[in-house]
Amino acid sequence: MRQQDIITQLSRTVxxxxxxxxxxxxxxLLAIVQRLGEKALxxxxxxxxxxxxxxxxxxxxxLDEWEYINIGLDTWQIVRDL
Numbered sequence: 750m751r752q753q754d755i756i757t758q759l760s761r762t763v764x765x766x767x768x769x770x771x772x773x774x775x776x777x778l779l780a781i782v783q784r785l786g787e788k789a790l791x792x793x794x795x796x797x798x799x800x801x802x803x804x805x806x807x808x809x810x811x812l813d814e815w816e817y818i819n820i821g822l823d824t825w826q827i828v829r830d831l
Contacts, residue, residue, distance in 0.1 A: 777804055
């Protein structure tokens with residue numbers, strides 16, 4: 750059976766488009782406030798959008814989601830075998 754056929758069959762059980770992890774602007778704002786404190790109140794809308802874009806760029810450049818997926822699946826297999 751082809752991989753895509755298996756995925757299609759499994760997708761009948763779970764929602765394949767369900768988000769497993771997200772980072773929101775609230776997370777970014779929290780990090781900014783932790784760094785700047787009340788000085789964050791002086792930031793412009795343009796600066797906040799720039800911060801958002803730089804975080805996106807960093808994630809796109811540095812995050813290897815397959816590494817985290819494999820770590821999680823390794824643990825999942827161990828737990829299944831207990």
